[in-house]
Amino acid sequence: MKRFKDTLPDATAPLFHAMNLLSESGTARFHMPGHKGEPIFQTFSEIFAIDFTETYGTGNLYTGEGPIREAELAAARFYHAADCLFLTGGSTQGVLSMLAAAVPPGGELLIDRCCHKSVCTALALLDLEPHFLVPPVLEPFGIPSALGTAAVEAALDAHPGARALLVTSPNYYGVRQPLEELARLCHARGRLLLVDAAHAAHFPAVRLPSPVQEGADCAVLSAHKTLPCLGQGAFLLCGGGVAPEALREAAALFGTSSPSYPILCSLDLARAWAEGQGATAFHESAKACAAVRSLVSGSTPFLALEPEMAPHGLDPCRLTVCTAGTSLTGHALADVLFGEFAIACEMADARNVVFILTGADAPRSIQRLRQGLAKIAKRTRQAPLPEKSAPPGLPQRKMRVREAWFAPHERTPLADASGKVCARPVTPYPPGAPLVYPGEEISAVQIELLRKRCYNEIETVSQGCAKAPVGHV
Ligand SMILES: Cc1ncc(COP(=O)(O)O)c(C=O)c1O
Structure with a gap:
């Protein structure tokens, strides 16, 4: 079978093409990575060949230059985005970057409660204040459905200080949000719509709009989840509202200073494949x-x-x-x-x-x-349907996420946790949506919820710290 690599016209995947040319140029590689492109391990031989660092002809991810930039622009065209940045730290890096660029430190934002735990990490690192929107439950699946637009509108009006709305679309089960309508509601109020579209990198290939086409200001897509891309490859798409320069700067803040060229090349290839035979x-x-x-x-x-x-x-x-x-x-x-x-x-x-x-x-x-x-x-029998699962009520927030995360904390048996403040997100994985956030008070409702998920202890803020903010570290 002809390899996909051999069927690609040169311009189709510009970064991958440039790295191949470099690897075949016979240059003595006195630079990182340490394998020098030699086939030391047979399995990795083709990967090592295109694994470079920032040197002659390779471009630079964080300054947006060279063949990396060409590849990003090709991806921006594919997703009908104003711009696109490549990420080698998954959607996790994208979520952190998007929030750092869109919401000022200490700022407020609206978040769907079923968002990924990377959002909780961002809240802690950037000291953001969340206002949660709880999606209705889709029965009999017992899974989060789309947010109601009336509820979103009410929340936007109730929290005028919230700079942005962050939603997950589609969620782990494939359920999509009404992004066009959410964008309209946000923009009418001068707010930003940010989308965690980690599961939607393939949408143009199935003739669905990308989140920015539907009006999102910014969206992150894990190419590695649904496209033939190496683990950790992700796209950060710019619609409008957030400057690409701010996003690139934030991506550098949360990314490694040695982004992997094989991951970058596989982003380039995955996009080229998805718009061609893929x-x-x-x-x-x-x-x-x-x-x-x-x-x-x-x-x-x-x-x-x-x-x-x-x-x-x-x-x-x-x-x-x-x-x-x-x-x-x-x-x-x-x-x-x-x-x-x-x-x-x-x-x-x-x-x-x-x-x-x-x-x-x-x-x-x-x-x-x-x-x-x-x-x-x-060999499966019918059984009575389980009771409808009402979305759990939101716990009371006692501390900021960051304060609780960095406060002295201890392991507490679930049975003794009532009235204590959660110090770490409690997150069944997958789907990776925290059930309880740092700073939230554990009540009987949360204990029951966590018991059903087989937790028997959690991290709580040490006694005496819950009412005394610890300040920033
Ligand atoms: C909705 C959602 N957002 C973000 C992430 C993080 O993605 P990554 O693993 O690419 O960092 C995941 C991972 O499962 C996810 O499901």
């Missing part, structure tokens, strides 16, 4: 995903999350299979799929198993998934 592959994957959904809902006791069940649509390549109303939990279904059929899902929770499909899935893998689900279905 688009056809993604189209096939979306069709296969729809067919598995029909099989699940039509011929098994399980229920697939369908696009029309989500108020503002779904990622067509995300498959969520709900086991509520059957004798299996999501975790049990995931274990059987892995143990008996060698099928590894992305994540499972008490009621669901989530599968990520992409343009890279082999038809035989999808066939195996269909067969595995059909076989397990035959």
